[in-house]
Amino acid sequence: MAIDIYLSQEKIQSRILELAQEINKDYADKSLHIIGILNGAFMFTADLVRHLTMPVTLEFMSASSYGDGTVSTGELKINLDIKSDIRSKHVLIVEDIVDTGLTLTVLKKNLGNRKPASLKLASFLFKPARLEHKVDIDYLAFEIEDHFVIGYGLDYAGRYRELPYVGIYRPEGDA
Numbered sequence: 001m002a003i004d005i006y007l008s009q010e011k012i013q014s015r016i017l018e019l020a021q022e023i024n025k026d027y028a029d030k031s032l033h034i035i036g037i038l039n040g041a042f043m044f045t046a047d048l049v050r051h052l053t054m055p056v057t058l059e060f061m062s063a064s065s066y067g068d069g070t071v072s073t074g075e076l077k078i079n080l081d082i083k084s085d086i087r088s089k090h091v092l093i094v095e096d097i098v099d100t101g102l103t104l105t106v107l108k109k110n111l112g113n114r115k116p117a118s119l120k121l122a123s124f125l126f127k128p129a130r131l132e133h134k135v136d137i138d139y140l141a142f143e144i145e146d147h148f149v150i151g152y153g154l155d156y157a158g159r160y161r162e163l164p165y166v167g168i169y170r171p172e173g174d175a
C-alpha cells in the first residue's frame with residue numbers, strides 16, 4: 001500500500017488559519033456552538049477552534065453513511081447525538097468531507113429542525129465529482145478531485161486518521 005501526499009501539513013494549516021479568520025469576521029459579535037462530526041472531523045475541528053476568537057462551545061456528534069470499504073452504503077446512521085439544546089444558538093457543523101452530500105443533507109435537516117438561530121457548515125474537503133445531494137458549504141478548506149483520500153482524520157477501514165497530511169489511498173497492486 002502506497003500513500004501519495006495530496007495535501008501537505010503546511011498547506012492544510014495555512015488554509016485552516018485563513019478559514020478561521022473568515023469565521024472570526026462573520027461571528028465577531030456572536031457566540032458560536034461548534035458541532036464536530038466524528039470520527040473524521042476530529043482533527044479539523046481541533047485545529048480550527050484553536051484560531052477562533054469569539055466565545056465557543058463545542059460538542060461532537062457521530063453520523064456516517066459509510067461502511068469499512070471505499071464505496072458509500074447510501075444510508076445514514078446517527079450513532080451519537082449532541083446533548084445540548086441548540087435552539088437560538090449560532091451553530092457551525094464541522095465535517096471532514098462532502099462526497100455524495102447525503103450525510104450532510106440529512107444532518108443539516110435534522111439539526112435545522114431543532115431551531116438554531118443560524119446553521120452553517122464548514123467542511124475540510126469537497127469532492128464535486130461525486131455530489132448527488134446538493135449541500136451549501138459555507139466554509140470550505142479544499143475542493144479535491146475524485147480520489148479516495150486518507151489522513152488528517154480520514155480513514156480507510158479505521159486506519160490512517162492520525163496522519164498530519166492528506167494522502168491518496170491506492171490499494172496494493174495499483175500503479
Ligand code: 5GP
Nearest residue numbers: 065066098099100101102103148149154155
Ligand atoms: P457523503 O455522505 O457525503 O457521501 O459521505 C460523507 C462521509 O463519507 C464522510 O464523512 C467520510 O467519512 C466518508 N468519505 C467520503 N469520501 C471519502 C474519502 O475520500 N475518504 C475517506 N476516508 N472517507 C470518505
